[in-house]
Amino acid sequence: xxxxxxxxxxxxxxxxxxxxxxxxxxxxxxxxxxxxxxxxxxxxxxxxxxxxxxxxxxxxxxxxxxxxxxxxxxxxxxxxxxxxxxxxxxxxxxxxxxxxxxxxxxxxxxxxxxxxxxxxxxxxxxxxxxxxxxxxxxxxxxxxxxxxxxxxxxxxxxxxxxxxxxxxxxxxxxxxxxxxxxxxxxxxxxxxxxxxxxxxxxxxxxxxxxxxxxxxxxxxxxxxxxxxxxxxxxxxxxxxxxxxxxxxxxx
Amino acid sequence: xxxxxxxxxxxxxxxxxxxxxxxxxxxxxxxxxxxxxxxxxxxxxxxxxxxxxxxxxxxxxxxxxxxxxxxxxxxxxxxxxxxxxxxxxxxxxxxxxxxxxxxxxxxxxxxxxxxxxxxxxxxxxxxxxxxxxxxxxxxxxxxxxxxxxxxxxxxxxxxxxxxxxxxxxxxxxxxxxxxxxxxxxxxxxxxxxxxxxxxxxxxxxxxxxxxxxxxxxxxxxxxxxxxxxxxxxxxxxxxxxxxxxxxxxxxxxxxxxxxxxxxxxxxxxxxxxxxxxxxxxxxxxxxxxxxxxxxxxxxxxxxxxxxxxxxxxxxxxxxxxxxxxxxxxxxxxxxxxxxxxxxxxxxxxxxxxxxxxxxxxxxxxxxxxxxxxxxxxxxxxxxxxxxxxxxxxxxxxxxxxxxxxxxxxxxxxxxxxxxxxxxxxxxxxxxxxxxxxxxxxxxxxxxxx
Numbered sequence: 001x002x003x004x005x006x007x008x009x010x011x012x013x014x015x016x017x018x019x020x021x022x023x024x025x026x027x028x029x030x031x032x033x034x035x036x037x038x039x040x041x042x043x044x045x046x047x048x049x050x051x052x053x054x055x056x057x058x059x060x061x062x063x064x065x066x067x068x069x070x071x072x073x074x075x076x077x078x079x080x081x082x083x084x085x086x087x088x089x090x091x092x093x094x095x096x097x098x099x100x101x102x103x104x105x106x107x108x109x110x111x112x113x114x115x116x117x118x119x120x121x122x123x124x125x126x127x128x129x130x131x132x133x134x135x136x137x138x139x140x141x142x143x144x145x146x147x148x149x150x151x152x153x154x155x156x157x158x159x160x161x162x163x164x165x166x167x168x169x170x171x172x173x174x175x176x177x178x179x180x181x182x183x184x185x186x187x188x189x190x191x192x193x194x195x196x197x198x199x200x201x202x203x204x205x206x207x208x209x210x211x212x213x214x215x216x217x218x219x220x221x222x223x224x225x226x227x228x229x230x231x232x233x234x235x236x237x238x239x240x241x242x243x244x245x246x247x248x249x250x251x
Numbered sequence: 252x253x254x255x256x257x258x259x260x261x262x263x264x265x266x267x268x269x270x271x272x273x274x275x276x277x278x279x280x281x282x283x284x285x286x287x288x289x290x291x292x293x294x295x296x297x298x299x300x301x302x303x304x305x306x307x308x309x310x311x312x313x314x315x316x317x318x319x320x321x322x323x324x325x326x327x328x329x330x331x332x333x334x335x336x337x338x339x340x341x342x343x344x345x346x347x348x349x350x351x352x353x354x355x356x357x358x359x360x361x362x363x364x365x366x367x368x369x370x371x372x373x374x375x376x377x378x379x380x381x382x383x384x385x386x387x388x389x390x391x392x393x394x395x396x397x398x399x400x401x402x403x404x405x406x407x408x409x410x411x412x413x414x415x416x417x418x419x420x421x422x423x424x425x426x427x428x429x430x431x432x433x434x435x436x437x438x439x440x441x442x443x444x445x446x447x448x449x450x451x452x453x454x455x456x457x458x459x460x461x462x463x464x465x466x467x468x469x470x471x472x473x474x475x476x477x478x479x480x481x482x483x484x485x486x487x488x489x490x491x492x493x494x495x496x497x498x499x500x501x502x503x504x505x506x507x508x509x510x511x512x513x514x515x516x517x518x519x520x521x522x523x524x525x526x527x528x529x530x531x532x533x534x535x536x537x538x539x540x541x542x543x544x545x546x547x548x549x550x551x552x553x554x555x556x557x558x559x560x561x562x563x564x565x566x567x568x569x570x571x572x573x574x575x576x577x578x579x580x581x582x583x584x585x586x587x588x589x590x591x592x593x594x595x596x597x598x599x600x601x602x603x604x605x606x607x608x609x610x611x612x613x614x615x616x617x618x619x620x621x622x623x624x625x626x627x628x629x630x631x632x633x634x635x636x637x638x639x640x641x642x643x644x645x646x647x648x649x650x651x652x653x654x655x656x657x658x659x660x661x662x663x664x665x666x667x668x669x670x671x672x673x674x675x676x677x678x679x680x681x682x683x684x685x686x687x688x689x690x691x692x693x694x695x696x697x698x699x700x
Contacts, residue, residue: 052642078648090643094661103657104647111648143661160647 001066003028003199004049004168010059011048011224018044020224021060026168029196033210033235034203036221037243042203043087045221046172049201050084051077065167078104079111081167085157085174092144097156100144101126105163129162133189151182158189168199175209187212207239222246260296261313262437263289265320266403273406275375281405284387288402291392298396307581307613308523308552312495318437318467320404324348325430329356332426332457333489334678342424342455343368349430350440350468351407356426365414368423371441372407382410385445389473389501389529394556398499401471404439411454415447415477422453422483422672427470429494431463442472446480446508453483453672458498458518460491472500476508478532483511485675487682489518492549496522506532506561513670515679516551517544517686523552523581530557530564530592537566540670542663544683545578545610546690552581555599559592559622568599571666573659574610575690581613586627588620595625603633604662606655606691656687 004026011019018041026032036042047055049062051074062069069077092100105125106116117125126140133155145153154174161169171190175183190213194200202213210218210232218234219226220243227246228234266289275281297313298305329346332338345368346356352370359368374382392399409425429438446452460466468490476482482502490496496519502510516522522545528537543551551574557566572580582601603612614631636658644654663683670676 050646052646053638073651074642074645075648075650075654078646084646086643086646090639092640092643092658092661094664095657100644100647100657103653104644104649107648107650107653164648 002026003065005063006060007062008060009048009057009062011044011055011057013044013055017058018224019048022225024219024226026199026201028199029194030217031194031200031202031213031215033215033218034201034221035205035207035218035235035238037247038205040221041224042205042221043172046084046170046203049170050074050082075107078164079108083161083164083166083169085154085161085169085171087173087176089145089153089157091146091148093146095144097140097142097144098123098126101140101160101163104160108164126159126163130159132192133159133162134185135159150177151179151185154178154182154186155189158186162189162193167197168201169193170201170203172203173205174202175204175206183209183212207235210235220246260293262318262400263293263403266400269320269404269406273404274372275379278375278379280383281375281379285403285405287387287392288399288405291399292396292403295396295399302396304394304525304554304583307579307583308521308550310495310521312521313467316435316465318435318465321349321436321438324351324353325432327428327430327461329426330428330459330461333459334457334487334682336674336678337424337455337457340422340424340674342422344424344426345409346426346428347409347440348428349436350438352409363417363419366417366419367410367412369410370407371410371443374410381412382443385473385475386443387473389475389503390471390499391501395499395525395527397469397497398471398501401439401441401469401499405441406439408441408443410442411444413446413450413452415449417447417450419450419452422455425454425456427456427458429458429460429466429468429490431460431466433464435465435467436463437467437469440468440470442470444472444474444482446474446476446482448477449479450477451481453485455675456484456486458486458488458490458496460494460518462491465493467495468497470498472498474500474502474510476502476504476510478505479507480505481509483671484513485670485672486512486514486524488514488516488522488524490522491518492520492547494519498524500524500526502526502528502537504528504530504532504535504537507534508532509536511538511671512540513675514541514553515543515682516541516553517682519549521550521552523554525554527556528558528566530559530566531561533561533563535561535564537564539566539568540666541570542666542679542683543570543572543580544686544690545572545580546575547578548576549578550581551578554581555584557586557597559586559588559595559597562592563594564592565596566598569666569669570600571602571663572612573604573606573663574612575606577607577609579611579613582631583615583617584629585617585619586629588618588622588625588627590621592622593624595622595627597625597627599629601631602662604659605633605635606659652691656684656691659687659691660684
C-alpha cells in the first residue's frame, strides 16, 4: 500500500478550479518533487492535502496510509502524520516557540497513546533536534517566528518537522527567500530525516533546491494537472527549457 | 431633591435618610460634601444614553430593581481568594465587606511610621481635619453622576496616607467583598489614597461577590499623587454575574509622578471601570491598561479620561478584550490636551477579539488637542481570530479548541506582559487561561469551518 494516493483530484478556491484531475502516488521512503510555473496549483495542492479551510475538493480521493485523508480536519491530518512546511511561516506574537512546539508534539503523542512530555523532558528532546539545525535556545524562547529572518523561519519549520516526526512531509517552496548557506542548512536537516518509511513531497519553482534534496521522482504541474513525470534529470531539463511548453500544451 | 416632574431620583431618598447617621455627620465640610453629591446627582439622576460617557452602557437595571443600602458588614470570614500568587504575596491587607472596613480581617502589622491605612468611617469620626484637604477634591461631581451618588452616601471605605519620601516595602491589597443577602443590595464604598512627595507604593484590589441576591456596587476612589509620587495600581474585578459593578477612579497627578494602572475585568453583569487622570504637573507619566473577558450577556465597560493640563507628560492606554456569547464591550477613551500642555505624548489603543457573531464592541477613542506641539495617536481594532494563525496551529496537530485558547491567550498576553509585578502578571495569566477553559471550549465548534 502506498503512503499517499491521490486519484483524480479536483479542487477549487472561491469556486475557481485550481486542481483539475491530479493523480499522484508516493510510496514510503520516496522523495517526489513537484515543479511548475506560478499559478499551476503547487501551493493549492499543499493546502488541499493539509486541510486548509477554503480549499474545496470537488472530485477525486486522497488515501493516506489507506485512510480517507479528505474526511479529516486539518489538525487530525497533522496528528496522523501529514506535515506542511510553509512557504511563508506566520508569526505568532505571544506564544513562545518552545510552548508551541511542546503543545504540538504532545498533541501528536497523545493521539498515538503516548505520554505527553513534561516541560523538562521536552527541553532535552527539542535541544537534540535543534542542534543540527542551528536553532538556538534563544530562538525557542522567543515568540514563534516573530522578528525571525527568512532563514530562521525555515529552520524553525524544519525543526517542527523533526520534532513531529511525520509520515509525509510536504515542503512548500522551502527554498524561497534563502541564500545558499541557509539553503544548505535546511536541506541537510531535511536529508537527515529521509528514512525508508517517510515520504517527502518537495514543491518548488526552481531546480536549485533539488541539488540539495535529491528527488526520486520529478513531476511537472501545469494548470492543475501533472503533465510530465520523470527521474531527477527532469528537473535539470526544466532548468534548461523552462515551463513554456507545458503552458502551451495545457492551454 | 425632586426632579422636574416632582419625582425623587432613584436612591436619593436612601442617601438623604441616612445622611444624619453617616460618619462625620455634623462636621460642616462633610455635610456640605454629601449635600453637593446629592445635589449633583439629584439634578442628573441615573446616567442616560445621551450622557457622553454613558452612551453604550445602560443602567436601566438600577431603575427597575430597588437596591437597598447594605446595613453593615455581615460577619463573614475571609473567603479564599481567586488569585493564588497574589493571595500568597506578602502584603498589607485591607478588607472591606459591603463597603465597610472590617478591621478584624485586615492585616496591617508593621506599617512603616508615617504610613496610615485606616477606615474612612473611623477617620471621619476621629480625625476629619486630616481628610478635609483631600476628600472630594478630585471628583468632578457634574462629570460623574454615579460618583455624585456615591458622595451622597459617603461613609466608609479605605483611607491610605503615605508620608513624604516613603517607598512602601509591600503592596497594599484591598480586598473588596460584596456579600448580598436575599434581597437586592447596594453598597457605596469610598476610598482615598494620598501619596506624599517622592513616594512609591503598590495598590492591588480584588473585587469579589459571595453568594446571594443581586447587588449593586458603586465604588469611588480618589488618588492624590504629590510631586514625585509613584503608584502602581492593579485591579481584579471578578464580581458575580448578579452584580452591577461601577467603579469611578479619579487621580490627581502633580509634577514628576507616575500612575500605572492595570484593570482586569471578567466579572459582573455590568462591569464598568471609569478612570479620570488629571495630569496637573509637568513631567508625569500615566499608564492605563486593561484586559477584559466577557461572555453570555455581560457588559464590560472601560472608560477613561486623561487630561493633560501641564507640559511634557506622557500617557499610554492599551485595552484588550475578548468577547464571547452576546456580551458587549465598551471602550471610551479621551485624551484631552490643554493649551499649555506642550510636548504631550499621548497614545491610546483598544483591541477587541470577537469570538461570537453576537458579541459586540463599541469603541470610541478620542483626542481633543488644544496645544500645537504634541505627539498623540489613537486607534481601535475589532475582529475575529486570524485564520492564517489558526491554520498554522491546526497544521501542527493542535486541536482546534486548544488552538483557539492559545491564540486568545497570546492576544491578551502582550498587554499582561507589561505588568511590572510578576505575581500579578502570573495570576492574571492563570485567570485568563482558566476563563478560556471554562468559557471558550463550549462554543469552540460553533465557528468550525
